[in-house]
Amino acid sequence: MTTPSSPPPRRETPPFWRDPAKRALLFQALMLAALFAVIGFIVSNTLENLDARGITTGFGFLHDTAGFGIVQSLIDYTPQSTYGRTFLVGLLNTLLVSTLGIAAATIIGFLMGIARLSPNWLIARIAGAYVEIFRNIPLLLQIFFWYFAVLRSLPSPRQSMSLGEAVFLNIRGLVVPAPVGGPGFVWTLVALAVAVIAAIVLVRWNRRRQAATGDRLPAGWISAGIIVVLPAVVFIASGMPLTWDIPKLGGFNFSGGITVLPELLALWLALSIYTGAFIAEIVRSGIQAVSKGQTEAARALSLSGGMTLRLVVIPQAMRVIIPPLTSQYLNLIKNSSLATAIGYPDLVSVFAGTTLNQTGQAIEVIMMTMAVYLTLSLLVSMFMNWFNARMALVER
Amino acid sequence: MSKLTLNTTPVDARPAPKRSIGAIAWLRANLFQGPINSVLSLLAIWALIAGLTPLIQWAIIDADWIGTSREACSSGGACWVFISARFEQFIYGFYPSELRWRVDLTFVLFAVMIAWLALPRLPAKKLAAVLTLAVFPIVAFYLLHGGLFGMPTVPTHRWGGLMLTLVLAVVGIVAALPIGIVLALGRQSKMPIVKSISVVFIEFWRGVPLITVLFMASVMLPLFVPTEVDMDKLVRALIGITLFQSAYMAEVVRGGLQAIPKGQEEAAAALGMGYWKRMGLIVLPQALKMMIPGIVNTFIALFKDTSLVLIIGLFDLLAIVQAALADADWLGYSIEGYVFVAFVFWIFCFGMSRYSQYLERKLHTGH
Numbered sequence: 099m100t101t102p103s104s105p106p107p108r109r110e111t112p113p114f115w116r117d118p119a120k121r122a123l124l125f126q127a128l129m130l131a132a133l134f135a136v137i138g139f140i141v142s143n144t145l146e147n148l149d150a151r152g153i154t155t156g157f158g159f160l161h162d163t164a165g166f167g168i169v170q171s172l173i174d175y176t177p178q179s180t181y182g183r184t185f186l187v188g189l190l191n192t193l194l195v196s197t198l199g200i201a202a203a204t205i206i207g208f209l210m211g212i213a214r215l216s217p218n219w220l221i222a223r224i225a226g227a228y229v230e231i232f233r234n235i236p237l238l239l240q241i242f243f244w245y246f247a248v249l250r251s252l253p254s255p256r257q258s259m260s261l262g263e264a265v266f267l268n269i270r271g272l273v274v275p276a277p278v279g280g281p282g283f284v285w286t287l288v289a290l291a292v293a294v295i296a297a298i299v300l301v302r303w304n305r306r307r308q309a310a311t312g313d314r315l316p317a318g319w320i321s322a323g324i325i326v327v328l329p330a331v332v333f334i335a336s337g338m339p340l341t342w343d344i345p346k347l348g349g350f351n352f353s354g355g356i357t358v359l360p361e362l363l364a365l366w367l368a369l370s371i372y373t374g375a376f377i378a379e380i381v382r383s384g385i386q387a388v389s390k391g392q393t394e395a396a397r398a399l400s401l402s403g404g405m406t407l408r409l410v411v412i413p414q415a416m417r418v419i420i421p422p423l424t425s426q427y428l429n430l431i432k433n434s435s436l437a438t439a440i441g442y443p444d445l446v447s448v449f450a451g452t453t454l455n456q457t458g459q460a461i462e463v464i465m466m467t468m469a470v471y472l473t474l475s476l477l478v479s480m481f482m483n484w485f486n487a488r489m490a491l492v493e494r
Numbered sequence: 495m496s497k498l499t500l501n502t503t504p505v506d507a508r509p510a511p512k513r514s515i516g517a518i519a520w521l522r523a524n525l526f527q528g529p530i531n532s533v534l535s536l537l538a539i540w541a542l543i544a545g546l547t548p549l550i551q552w553a554i555i556d557a558d559w560i561g562t563s564r565e566a567c568s569s570g571g572a573c574w575v576f577i578s579a580r581f582e583q584f585i586y587g588f589y590p591s592e593l594r595w596r597v598d599l600t601f602v603l604f605a606v607m608i609a610w611l612a613l614p615r616l617p618a619k620k621l622a623a624v625l626t627l628a629v630f631p632i633v634a635f636y637l638l639h640g641g642l643f644g645m646p647t648v649p650t651h652r653w654g655g656l657m658l659t660l661v662l663a664v665v666g667i668v669a670a671l672p673i674g675i676v677l678a679l680g681r682q683s684k685m686p687i688v689k690s691i692s693v694v695f696i697e698f699w700r701g702v703p704l705i706t707v708l709f710m711a712s713v714m715l716p717l718f719v720p721t722e723v724d725m726d727k728l729v730r731a732l733i734g735i736t737l738f739q740s741a742y743m744a745e746v747v748r749g750g751l752q753a754i755p756k757g758q759e760e761a762a763a764a765l766g767m768g769y770w771k772r773m774g775l776i777v778l779p780q781a782l783k784m785m786i787p788g789i790v791n792t793f794i795a796l797f798k799d800t801s802l803v804l805i806i807g808l809f810d811l812l813a814i815v816q817a818a819l820a821d822a823d824w825l826g827y828s829i830e831g832y833v834f835v836a837f838v839f840w841i842f843c844f845g846m847s848r849y850s851q852y853l854e855r856k857l858h859t860g861h
Contacts, residue, residue: 122684122685125685125688126685126686126687126688129687129688129691130687133691140718143717143718143719143720143721144717144718146720146721147716147717147721148717150721217524217527217531218524218525218527218531218534218535218538219524219525220524220525220534220535220538220539220542221534221535221538224538224542230844231840234794234798234839234840234843234844234847235798235836235839235840235843236798236799236801236812236839237798238801238802238804238812239801239812239832239835239836239839242812242816242832243829243832243836246819246828246832247828247829247832251828432702432703432704433703435703435705435706436705436802438705438805439804439805446703446705446706446709450706450709454709454713460713460714460717461714461717464706464709464710464713464714467706467709468702468706468710471701471702471703471706472698472701472702475697475700475701475702476701
């Protein structure tokens with residue numbers, strides 16, 4: 099028989115504010131409540147204000163006729179088009195200048211970044227001066243400089259500067275010949291596509307063959323040959339169906355050719371030079387991050403100078419370069435919105451500018467504009483994460 | 495029998511071969527290592543001479559410096575008279591000239607505080623930081639805006655020029671720092687709601703361009719507040735800039751927090767410290783030191799970005815020069831104007847970036 103023992107002293111449960119888990123719950127609930135209160139306050143104020151000003155909310159305005167012209171459009175656009183169409187035109191113009199800018203900034207940045215590491219004292223100093231000057235001056239000022247001080251002070255079309263009587267530069271912009279494909283020209287493009295695919299297949303096959311047998315073909319030269327020769331043969335065989343529409347001066351302006359607006363030129367120049375300075379720094383630090391032992395080890399394995407660079411240094415440097423490079427690309431896309439200051443018809447200029455002023459739909463227009471940039475940012479950072487995961491060192 | 499002698503006095507060092515010292519050797523080692531480098535060097539020298547000669551001719555030799563009107567500019571070079579004639583406006587905007595001593599005093603106070611913070615030899619950094627972040631903004635506000643001790647009020651639409659640029663940048667950074675710290679702590683929090691609110695807030699502001707933020711501040715913010723609240727244009731821009739900047743600041747703070755070993759916080763927890771004590775006494779003081787270069791870099795970016803306020807109609811340094819260029823008396827001197835603005839911005843940004851590099855070297859004490 100067991101003797102009844104006294105029950106163990108009951109542990110008092112601590113009050114809920116001494117329990118971290120409960121406290122966290124309470125804190126988060128309070129925070130959510132505060133957030134909803136702020137949002138509710140803003141929404142009710144906004145509705146009241148919109149009501150007082152007689153503005154109806156909603157996206158119905160996108161179907162109304164815009165009634166204003168846009169100087170540059172990649173798709174068909176007339177003043178009779180809708181506001182929805184202006185949104186598309188602006189978006190495409192933003193993408194156009196961003197793509198051009200990213201391409202040029204990458205080239206400038208890599209050239210200057212490598213030049214900063216040149217053993218040639220003068221070249222390294224010039225590249226260094228470029229970086230230090232252009233990244234420390236506001237981008238907007240650089241855009242103004244190229245637009246107002248350089249391109250707006252060019253001569254009139256009659257006194258254009260010309261290069262070989264085919265390319266003209268004047269206050270209205272840069273006029274270049276436009277390629278006009280004849281009936282059979284599409285076959286040359288097809289041949290080019292086939293050649294590129296063949297080259298990729300060849301390089302892959304060569305890599306597998308090298309892994310299996312140790313032999314390798316000079317695949318770089320062969321694929322370059324395929325890409326040049328195949329389209330050229332097709333081009334000549336189909337009777338050279340390509341003519342150039344050369345701009346002609348008639349009256350006070352040029353007809354024919356493609357006119358690149360001075361606004362686009364100024365924005366492109368400023369964006370590429372400004373972002374190029376940042377990319378140069380990224381490239382320099384990326385290359386310097388590859389330790390010297392890597393190069394020495396590659397040379398000890400008797401890789402040639404070019405192979406050392408291509409197979410050892412650049413792949414490791416790219417791993418350091420790519421993440422900040424992507425964020426520079428994102429910056430460039432976001433900075434292209436400065437177009438509105440010189441009147442290049444980008445998304446912010448035609449949509450958050452003109453459309454907003456004409457319709458008064460501030461909330462919808464600003465939200466749509468921000469959503470575009472957010473989407474672009476998200477897409478680029480998703481790509482970056484995917485790329486990083488692919489490139490990351492496989493560690494044990 | 496021959497005698498062996500042992501010479502114990504060292505022979506004098508012979509001079510290095512002529513080929514490896516002096517200017518010629520330096521040139522051989524740095525400019526003319528091989529045929530390609532020689533060609534590159536010659537090209538670079540030619541480009542420098544071809545480019546810099548007309549520039550120096552224009553900017554210095556042929557330039558006009560003295561005078562008050564455009565008639566003084568007759569030499570064909572740069573017309574710096576334009577800058578000197580408008581200099582006060584470029585610095586103070588439309589601030590009443592008899593009250594400009596207040597702006598000057600603010601500038602001097604600011605310079606003293608920054609020197610106190612930045613020069614490593616001066617003592618009592620904590621006091622300086624508290625004064626700069628908490629006391630100086632209030633003093634500066636009453637000095638610039640007036641309305642206290644019988645100082646006449648200067649409405650913000652008369653502010654402009656370099657003064658406005660500095661106000662925007664300094665207020666933006668000082669106001670964004672505490673918000674950024676809270677957001678960064680929130681992002682590291684284990685509470686899911688706190689964490690997701692912080693992440694969404696940070697990524698939203700980092701994903702949109704500053705221009706759209708300024709547009710939003712100028713057209714949407716008035717809709718968000720009750721009708722009777724009338725917000726000043728400058729205040730609206732400052733709210734937009736602060737929100738935008740706080741997201742970037744949060745990322746800087748996060749970088750600083752991540753640089754502190756986890757053991758620090760665990761040790762503090764083992765001593766029985768609560769969350770706010772662990773953060774406030776152990777982690778943040780160490781992290782803040784690591785963050786200074788990042789803060790300086792964000793400040794440089796913001797300082798350059800303040801020029802965007804021109805789009806919503808505020809007259810910062812660039813905007814006021816841009817407006818002066820349209821003045822009929824001074825048409826055609828846009829290059830001089832832009833060069834002046836570029837020079838001012840460049841001095842500030844280059845100086846700050848050098849300081850931040852110096853700090854990074856100093857903080858990077860090795861592992």
